[in-house]
Amino acid sequence: MPSRRERTRILVQAGPEFRRSLADEARRTHPIDVVQPPTRGLVMVQLRESAKRTRFHLGEVTVTEAKVRIGGTLGLGILAGDDSEAALDLAVIDAAYNAQIAETSGWDAQLAAADEAIARSQAEHDAVLLTTRVSFETMEVT
C-alpha cells in the first residue's frame, strides 16, 4: 500500500477522471457527509536553504481544502490552486482509505498503474528537456 504522501501525489498528478472514478466508487456504496465544503485558503511554503541549512518561509500558495466523513471517519482533500471538485474527490478517497472500506482493496493496483503512466509521461518530458543539456568546452589561451 502506498504511503499517504505517495497516494495523494499520484491522485493529484493523475488528473480528474482517475480521481473521480475512485471517489464515485466509494460514493455508490457509502453515504458521504461533507464536514467542510471546498474552501480556499493558504499554505505557507517552508524551504530549507543550502548555505547555512536553516529554514525560512518562501511565501504562500493558494489551496482548496475539503473534509468529509464516511461513517465516523474523517478524510481530508487538499491541493494547490482553485479546484473544488478535486478537493472533494480527494477527501472522499482519503476518508475511504482511513475507514478501510472494502473498495479500497482494489485501488492500490489502480494507483500503481496510474503512477506508471505518470512516470512514463515524465520520462518523455525529461527526454525532450535533456536535449538542452549543454557541454561547454574551454578554449586554450594562446
Next chain:
Amino acid sequence: MGYVAVKGGTEAIRASTERLRYERLKHGVSLDVRQARAGLRGLVDQVMSEASLYDENVAAHAIKQAEGSPEEAVFLLRAYRSTLPRLHITVPIDGTSARVERRISAAFKDVPGGQILGAGYDYVHRLLDDTLMHEEETDVRAWLERWRDASRAQALPNDAGRLDGLPKVADYLHAQGLMEPRENDDTPPDDVTKRALRIPASRSERLQVLTRGQTGTVTSLGYASLRGYGPMLHPTVGELRVAALPLTIPNPLASHENEAVGGSDPTLYADPDDGYYLGEIRITEVETVVPVHEPGGEERQALRFDLGYGACFGQNETKAIAMSLLDQCLEHPDSRHPTHDEEFILMHVDSVEATGFISHLKLPHYVTFQSELDAVRRTHQPDAVSGEEDA
C-alpha cells in the same frame, strides 16, 4: 505635525474611477486572463514573487485589473491574500527534491547530472521578432505541432537521465573540503507576515524579506554590492536552477504521538510519508560561491568558499542571483557599506511598503504644507518677523 484628514470630492473620485476603467477598455478589447497567464509568464512570476503569493491565475487576474502595473498587481495580490486563512505550513522542503527544468553553473562546466539550459534568455538575440506582430492562433498551433514532432525525433532515450533529485554544486564543494560542512539547523523560522520585522533580524526573516522584495530594488542593491559599495570579491554562480518544487503538508488529522521528537512544530515531528501532497510550484534557486580569506598565519592566508543563497517564486533569475549576493553581504555586517547594512537593505526592498510610501506623497497634504508655506512666507517678510519678535 500629525496628519489632517480631508473630505469631499466623492463625485469626482467616482468619475475618476470610471475613467480608469475607461482607460483599460477604450480600445474595445478585453485582455483574457488566460491569455495574460499564458503570454505574460515573466510578469506573472515577478508579481507572484513580490506578492509572496503563488497562484498563476489570481496573479494574471491582478495583472489584468492593474493594466500590467507590477506594483498595483502586487498590492492587489497582497490584499487578496489577507482575505484568506492560512490553513497549514509545509514540511521543510529541500531544493534537491525539486524536478529540474533548468540548471546552470558558472563555476563548473561539468556538474553531476549535467547543465540543462531549459528555457532561458541567456543566448537569444535581443532583436524584435517582426512575425509576432501578426501572430495568429493558427500559427501558434502549427508551430506547436512542428515543435512536438521535432522534439520527439530529437528526444534522448527515456533512460538518458533523471531531472529530480539532482545534487547541488555546493555538495561537491563540501565533499572536496572547500566549504564548511553544515548540519541542518532547525531553529523555528520567524515569519514577517505574523510579526513585523525587527532589527537585528533573524536569518529566516532576512531571507523572507529578500525573497518577497521588489525585483528592481533587490537587483539594484545586489549590483551596488558588486560595484564597490561593499568589500565582496567577485562572486560566481555555483548553481542556478529553475525547478518544480513538490509541496507536502504534515497530516493535520494525525495524532500528536510524535510531538516529543520535534517539540511544538508539527512540520518537524510529523512523518512526511503520512503527509498530503499538494502539487508543485516553480521556483528559482541560486547558490553563489564567494571566496573568503581567513587568517592562516603570518605568511599565508588559507582560502575557503562561502555560499550566498537566493530563492524566489517563479522564474526570476536576476532577482534570485541578486538575493544570493545580498544574503552573503548581510551575513557579514559592516556599517561602512550600505549593502552590508541590514536595516538599510531590509527596510527598503518591499514593493508595497516602498511604492505605498512614495505614492502617498501625491495625496492631499494641504494642512501640512500650509504650515510649511506659512513658515517660508514669514522668512520672506523681514518686517513681519521683526514685528513678531517685538510682539
